[in-house]
C-alpha cells in the first residue's frame with residue numbers, strides 16, 4: 001500500500017484514495033437498519049460495537065447503547081467515559097486508555113474481536129462525530145479487514161455535543177448549521193481557517209468543538225477575527241460547558257466578547273447566524289416563517305403563497321432582481337449585486353432572462369455564444385475608445401481608457417498594453433461573456449469567471465453624452481451575431 005502526502009500534509013492511503021474501492025462502496029450499502037457493517041460475527045469471530053454514549057447523563061444514553069455495553073465482554077474507552085458507564089461494566093475486561101491513545105484503543109478492539117470477543121468501544125456524544133468510528137474503520141481496513149468477512153462492526157449513534165448544548169440554551173440550530181473543530185492537533189490551521197471563512201460567509205450557525213485548551217489559546221481569538229469579517233460583533237453566542245454533566249454551565253455572550261468567557265476543553269461554542277437573537281434568556285435562530293407570514297401566526301404576506309417557494313426562492317429571485325432594477329434606476333449593477341449579496345454575473349443572468357412585461361429597468365443582456373469570446377474581442381476593434389475596468393481580488397479598481405488595438409493574446413494572458421500602461425488578464429479564468437445595454441447610454445462587454453465574478457469589463461466611451469459615430473451600430477451587429485438570449 002502506498003501513502004501519499006499532499007501540500008498540507010493530509011495523508012491518504014493509496015489503497016483508499018478519494019474514490020472508495022467498489023467493494024467498499026457496495027458493502028457500505030449493506031449497512032443494515034441496525035447500523036451493522038459486515039457479518040454480525042462469524043464462528044470464532046468477535047464483534048465491535050462502536051457506541052456513542054451521548055453527552056454524559058445516563059438518561060441521554062440510548063437503550064441500544066446500554067444493551068451493547070451490557071452484551072460486551074470487553075469495554076474500551078477514555079478513562080472518563082468508562083466512568084460514565086461504571087454501572088454496566090462489572091465482570092468485564094475494561095481497557096482504559098488516555099487522551100492521545102486513540103489508535104491503541106482501536107488496535108486493542110480489533111485484537112480482542114479477532115480473538116472472538118464482543119467489544120464495546122465507547123466514546124462520548126456520537127462516536128462518529130470527531131469520535132472513534134472513522135479511526136476504527138481505518139485501523140481495521142489497514143489490517144486487511146473487509147466488511148462482510150471476519151469480525152462484525154455495529155455503530156450505535158449518540159446525542160452529539162451540538163444538540164445537547166443547543167437544548168440548554170433555546171433553539172439556536174433552527175436553521176442551517178455546521179460544526180468546526182478548532183483542534184489543530186491533526187488538522188492544518190489553513191484548512192480550519194478556510195472552513196471558518198466559508199461558514200462565516202455562508203451565514204451558517206456554527207458550533208465550535210474543541211474551542212480552547214490549556215495549550216491552545218490563540219485559535220479561538222483567530223476564529224473570532226475571521227468570523228467578524230462577515231458577521232456583526234453583537235452576534236449572539238452561547239458557551240456551554242459540560243452539558244448534562246456535573247459541572248454544567250451556560251454563558252451567553254456575543255461574537256466580539258466570547259473570548260472573555262470561561263472556555264475550556266469541555267465547552268462547545270454556539271455562534272448564531274445573521275438572524276439569531278436572544279429573547280428572554282433564550283437563543284433563537286428563526287426558521288424563516290416571518291418572511292412568509294405576517295406576525296408568524298398571521299396572514300400570508302403579499303406576493304407569497306403558503307406551501308410554495310418564497311418569492312425570493314430558486315425560481316423567483318431573479319424576477320425580484322429585475323423588479324428591483326426597475327424600481328431603483330439610479331443603482332449601478334454592482335450596487336444591486338451587493339444588495340442581493342450575489343456575484344455580478346448573476347445579475348447579468350437575471351437581466352438576460354428579462355422579457356415582455358418582466359423588464360429589467362431598461363437593461364438588456366445576452367450571453368456570448370460558446371467559443372465566441374475571442375471573436376467579440378476582435379469585433380471590439382470597431383467600437384472606438386473603450387473604458388476597461390479591472391478589479392483586483394483585494395478591491396483595487398483599475399480603470400483604463402484604450403482601444404481594442406491595445407489588446408494582444410499570449411497563451412493564457414490577455415495583455416492590455418500601450419505607452420501608458422501594461423495590464424495582464426488571466427484569460428484562462430474567463431468562463432462566460434456578456435453584452436449589456438441600457439437604453440441609449442450604456443453598451444458594455446463583461447467577462448465573468450466560473451463563480452460569476454467579473455474578470456473584466458469594457459464599455460463604449462461617450463463624449464458629451466454621445467457615442468462616437470457608428471460605434472453603437474457596430475456594437476449592435478456584434479450583439480446580433482454573437483449574442484445568445486431572449487430578444488428584448
Ligand SMILES: C[S@@+](CC[C@H](N)C(=O)[O-])C[C@H]1O[C@@H](n2cnc3c(N)ncnc32)[C@H](O)[C@@H]1O
Nearest residue numbers: 125126129131160161209210242243265267268
Ligand atoms: C473530540 S470532540 C468529541 C465530540 C463527541 N464525539 C460528540 O459527538 O459530542 C470533544 C469536544 O466535544 C465537545 N463536547 C463533548 N462533550 C461535551 C459536553 N458534554 N458539553 C459541551 N461540549 C462537549 C467539546 O467541544 C469538546 O472539546
